[in-house]
Amino acid sequence: MINKRRMNIGIAADHGGFELKEFLIAHLKTVGIEVIDFGAFALDKTDDYPDYIVPLSKALAEKRIERAIAVCGSGVGASIVANKIAGVRAALITEYFSAHQGVEDDDLNMICLGGRITGANSAQELVTAFLNAKFSGEERHVRRLEKISKLELHIHNN
Ligand code: RB5
16 A cells, blocks of 8 residues: 655656556556656667666656656666666665665665566565655765765766
């Protein structure tokens, strides 16, 4: 059960994640949550995940959305490209503990899933845990995130 706190959520996938993306959009709709779809809008076996994950990541970094769901075949490529965008904290998630603890401790704002790895029902549970979780705001976690933010500044200034 997802808390229906109003939250802008975005989702994107390449061909490897297309089927799971469509499933998750339909599932979220049935529980009353609208998601902004950043594509792909049709299954194209030749498409490239950065073409969808980068616009999703930029929307997250610019705070047009609060949380994001990215799906590719393994979830690896999606997480690699998403973390190139400053302000995005993305991770490939395959189990329940990390789906919520990643948010609570690390302020995870993008869950990456593997459409060829994680089944639809498991993905649904992981997304629910991710969306329901809240950053703890504890000092030690804020301190660690500030170190990451400084690193982003360094990368973007060089
Ligand atoms: C596409 O075939 C596949 O490589 C991609 O979806 C993803 O798994 C990359 O990490």
